[in-house]
Amino acid sequence: MDRSKKPAAIGVGASLPQPSIAIKDNTISASLPSGESVTIHLYGATVTSWKANGQEQLFVSQKAHLDGSKPIRGGIPLVFPFLGKSSSESAETAGQEKADLAVKLDFGLSHTMLTEEFRKAWPLEFGLVYSVTLTKDTLETSLQVRNEGTQNFEFQVLMHTYFNIDNISNVRVKGLDSKTYVDKTRNATSHTETSAALAITEETDRVYKELDPAVPVIISSADDDKPIFSLTRKALTDVVVWNPWIEKAKGMADFGPDEAYQNMLCVEAGAVSGWQTLEAGEAWEGGQIIKSRL
Numbered sequence: 564m565d566r567s568k569k570p571a572a573i574g575v576g577a578s579l580p581q582p583s584i585a586i587k588d589n590t591i592s593a594s595l596p597s598g599e600s601v602t603i604h605l606y607g608a609t610v611t612s613w614k615a616n617g618q619e620q621l622f623v624s625q626k627a628h629l630d631g632s633k634p635i636r637g638g639i640p641l642v643f644p645f646l647g648k649s650s651s652e653s654a655e656t657a658g659q660e661k662a663d664l665a666v667k668l669d670f671g672l673s674h675t676m677l678t679e680e681f682r683k684a685w686p687l688e689f690g691l692v693y694s695v696t697l698t699k700d701t702l703e704t705s706l707q708v709r710n711e712g713t714q715n716f717e718f719q720v721l722m723h724t725y726f727n728i729d730n731i732s733n734v735r736v737k738g739l740d741s742k743t744y745v746d747k748t749r750n751a752t753s754h755t756e757t758s759a760a761l762a763i764t765e766e767t768d769r770v771y772k773e774l775d776p777a778v779p780v781i782i783s784s785a786d787d788d789k790p791i792f793s794l795t796r797k798a799l800t801d802v803v804v805w806n807p808w809i810e811k812a813k814g815m816a817d818f819g820p821d822e823a824y825q826n827m828l829c830v831e832a833g834a835v836s837g838w839q840t841l842e843a844g845e846a847w848e849g850g851q852i853i854k855s856r857l
């Protein structure tokens with residue numbers, strides 16, 4: 564029987580604005596209806612852009628190699644399985660999920676996908692899932708490492724975030740006070756941080772150790788003390804603070820322009836001062852959550 568007052572179908576949000584995902588050349592981009600977006604270069608699954616509050620939040624060198632010939636100088640290169648050699652293998656899109664007003668992109672890599680050269684250098688059976696999640700207020704990157712072999716292995720991880728900042732002299736790094744750090748610019752000697760608001764005034768390359776991942780490290784404005792970025796971590800207890808400063812910046816072929824050291828600061832969540840041991844068949848997960856201009 565035809566009903567004149569036919570009930571409408573229960574809304575499942577089909578007409579609500581939805582996140583969108585686009586794949587172009589070697590990049591995948593996701594945008595929220597509220598305007599935030601993230602772009603990931605499929606080479607090394609490097610996040611190369613995060614736009615929030617109408618502004619680009621990440622620094623990428625104008626001379627960065629985007630053709631897969633070198634790790635990308637900027638954004639968030641993921642370093643695995645050890646520091647000193649950046650991840651140089653292409654990750655493959657393993658899947659995509661959408662949930663409310665968040666977008667999560669997963670990138671998978673396993674030992675079977677590696678080149679012969681890389682397998683020789685690290686002949687272990689592993690699986691990685693690298694997830695990049697964009698919400699209105701945050702960018703989250705997390706890594707799951709699975710040991711798919713029969714022997715234990717050790718690894719390090721670093722989420723090497725290049726923050727885009729207006730001027731290095733106008734920022735301070737908070738949350739490091741009283742922490743022990745290894746200063747790579749002073750023959751890797753150990754020191755204790757005495758500043759509650761660290762100013763970067765020279766080449767800086769420090770590994771801060773044994774931090775509580777739940778306590779944010781904050782990049783704040785020196786003028787009004789307002790937070791610009793906050794970084795909380797999961798299972799990553801080290802934080803690297805790096806700025807190449809004048810001479811090192813000039814010496815890096817893929818860093819440009821020379822003065823761009825003034826517009827970036829790397830604050831990197833990691834597990835790099837020791838080793839994570841992963842038993843056969845086990846999985847480990849760690850990550851970072853970044854909030855911008857809180």
Ligand SMILES: O=P(O)(O)OC[C@H]1O[C@@H](O)[C@H](O)[C@@H](O)[C@@H]1O
Pocket residue numbers: 647649723747768769803805831
């Ligand atoms: O040149 P790369 O390998 O990208 O590394 C850049 C910097 O990355 C930092 O994480 C290291 O602490 C520095 O020592 C290093 O110089």
